[in-house]
Amino acid sequence: MRKIFATLSLLAVSSPQVFAAGGGDGKLPLYANKILPFITDSVISVWISVLIIVLFVRLTTKKMEMVPSGFQNFGEWVIESIYSFFEGILGEHLVKRTFWFFGGTFLLILVTNWLALIPGVGTIGLVGAGKDGGDLYFLRGGNADINMTMAMAFTFALLWFYWAITENTCKGFLCHIFAPKGQFAGIMKVGMVAIFFLVGILEVVSICIRPVALSFRLFGNIYGGEQTMGKLMGLAPDYLNWLPSLPFYFMEILVGLVQAVVFTLLCAVFLKLICEHDHHEEEGH
Amino acid sequence: MITVLGAAGLTQIIQDFGVSVPLLVAQFINFVLVIFILKKFAFGPVQAMLEQRKNRIAEGEEKLKRIEKQLAESESTSAATLEQANADAKRIIEEAKEGATVMTEQKNQEAIASAQGIIAKAHEAAKSEQEQMVAELKRDFGRLVTLTTANVTGKVLSDEDKNRINEESLSAIQN
Numbered sequence: 479m480r481k482i483f484a485t486l487s488l489l490a491v492s493s494p495q496v497f498a499a500g501g502g503d504g505k506l507p508l509y510a511n512k513i514l515p516f517i518t519d520s521v522i523s524v525w526i527s528v529l530i531i532v533l534f535v536r537l538t539t540k541k542m543e544m545v546p547s548g549f550q551n552f553g554e555w556v557i558e559s560i561y562s563f564f565e566g567i568l569g570e571h572l573v574k575r576t577f578w579f580f581g582g583t584f585l586l587i588l589v590t591n592w593l594a595l596i597p598g599v600g601t602i603g604l605v606g607a608g609k610d611g612g613d614l615y616f617l618r619g620g621n622a623d624i625n626m627t628m629a630m631a632f633t634f635a636l637l638w639f640y641w642a643i644t645e646n647t648c649k650g651f652l653c654h655i656f657a658p659k660g661q662f663a664g665i666m667k668v669g670m671v672a673i674f675f676l677v678g679i680l681e682v683v684s685i686c687i688r689p690v691a692l693s694f695r696l697f698g699n700i701y702g703g704e705q706t707m708g709k710l711m712g713l714a715p716d717y718l719n720w721l722p723s724l725p726f727y728f729m730e731i732l733v734g735l736v737q738a739v740v741f742t743l744l745c746a747v748f749l750k751l752i753c754e755h756d757h758h759e760e761e762g763h
Numbered sequence: 764m765i766t767v768l769g770a771a772g773l774t775q776i777i778q779d780f781g782v783s784v785p786l787l788v789a790q791f792i793n794f795v796l797v798i799f800i801l802k803k804f805a806f807g808p809v810q811a812m813l814e815q816r817k818n819r820i821a822e823g824e825e826k827l828k829r830i831e832k833q834l835a836e837s838e839s840t841s842a843a844t845l846e847q848a849n850a851d852a853k854r855i856i857e858e859a860k861e862g863a864t865v866m867t868e869q870k871n872q873e874a875i876a877s878a879q880g881i882i883a884k885a886h887e888a889a890k891s892e893q894e895q896m897v898a899e900l901k902r903d904f905g906r907l908v909t910l911t912t913a914n915v916t917g918k919v920l921s922d923e924d925k926n927r928i929n930e931e932s933l934s935a936i937q938n
Contacts, residue, residue: 509781516789524793531797535805542812544819557809577810578802586797609781624780629790697780 506600506704510623511608511615519615520623523599527590527620560584567746572645572753576746579637583630584742587621591700591734594619595727600704621700621737624693631689631696634745642752654752655681688748692741699737703730904936905929 510518538553546554560581565573568580593599600622603615620626643651656678658670707730710722776782909925920928 507781508779510786512786516785518786518789521786521789521793524790524797528793528797528800532800532804535801539804539808542808544812544816546812553805554809554813557806558813561810561813578806579798581806582798582801583794585801586794623786623790624782625786626790626794628782629787629794633791633794 506615506618506622506701506708507608507612508624508701509609510618510625511603511612513614513616518623518625519603519618520620520626523593523617524586524590524620524626526617527586527593530589530593531585557581564742564746567743568750572641572749576637576641576749579634580742580746583634583745584738587630587696587738587741588735590620590626591737592731594622594700594704595730595734600708619700619704621696622704624697627693627696628689630741631692634692635685635689638745638749638752641749645753651752692744696737696741699733703733901929901933901936905932908932 510520512518513522534553537549538557539550542550561573561577564577564580568576573580599617600615600619602617603613605613607614642654646654656675658667658674660670662670703726707723707726710726711719713719713722905925905928909920909928912928913920
């Protein structure tokens with residue numbers, strides 16, 4: 479039994495629970511639903527985010543002038559603000575090398591998070607058409623899909639290795655993880671080498687866990703936010719069910735920004751930590 | 764045992780969260796696509812523009828500093844030139860004054876010398892004229908005395924007589 483339980487007219491006044499109450503169970507599944515092979519509801523959301531970003535970029539750089547005005551001014555302000563933010567963390571040299579990644583990731587996460595708050599995303603779909611008889615939604619928050627957050631986190635992990643090795647050299651990279659920090663002599667040196675080797679192993683474990691932690695942190699916050707709003711809407715009767723979730727919409731706008739900042743900030747800090755040279759090392763360079 | 768449990772747990776997580784390699788690849792492509800678009804069409808041009816503007820501002824500030832320096836140098840040079848010009852003007856005026864005094868003195872001396880020359884010449888001319896008049900007067904007087912003597916005596920006087928009478932009469936006048 480399939481029926482479309484949402485209409486575009488309802489979208490205008492929308493709340494997710496309204497559509498869900500119309501026929502679905504109102505629960506967003508943990509996984510993204512396949513609409514076509516390789517295409518899920520979250521992939522479509524990400525495409526829309528990409529489209530929005532492309533339009534933003536097009537408007538910003540369409541007719542660039544030395545004295546900016548209108549949208550160019552706004553676009554430059556956005557990009558310059560993000561650049562200054564990451565420059566403060568990474569420093570002048572690293573930010574020049576890596577801004578394309580951090581800036582792009584930040585904008586993509588932010589736009590995807592905010593797009594997920596638009597009424598209809600995660601609420602319009604087909605009842606019972608999804609996996610295991612669940613509802614199939616046409617759109618889903620891009621970061622409410624673990625595949626998306628993992629794609630970003632593991633891409634960063636690969637780039638992290640590349641940047642870390644090119645900045646430190648292979649030997650420097652390994653020394654950074656395993657070598658004792660500070661000046662030691664005699665038996666103390668032997669002890670410290672052993673301790674720092676064990677610390678290095680812990681560091682390797684930490685490095686391996688980082689992309690997983692990054693993925694699940696972002697996914698959990700966004701998915702949790704959507705679930706919270708869905709559940710809150712179920713607390714009120716129809717046509718008033720938007721009311722309990724209204725304050726959380728504002729909070730989710732903030733969460734969308736904070737999560738974009740947290741993800742990219744952590745990535746930047748991880749990179750800074752591995753590329754940071756102490757005084758002793760700098761003298762050697 | 765732990766490994767088996769861990770693997771089973773991992774499989775369960777992968778199933779529950781819907782982790783799948785094709786979808787991961789699809790999202791990876793999306794991610795790379797947006798990063799590429801932003802790098803190529805947003806961050807590149809905007810950063811180039813910001814850099815260009817920054818350089819231009821830096822150039823402007825550099826120019827301003829240079830202009831300020833040049834202005835200060837120019838002010839200093841013009842003040843020095845003005846001071847030099849004032850000093851030169853004063854010196855020239857002093858020299859002119861001195862020159863004028865010397866020239867005035869010289870001209871005065873020349874005028875005096877010229878006047879004295881004129882006076883001397885006038886004196887000489889007057890003296891010469893006087894002498895000429897005296898000579899004429901003497902000649903006329905001699906002739907008048909000779910003529911009178913000839914008329915009075917009724918004699919025809921020789922040249923010797925005439926000379927003697929003239930000399931005697933002239934000596935009588937001069938005495």
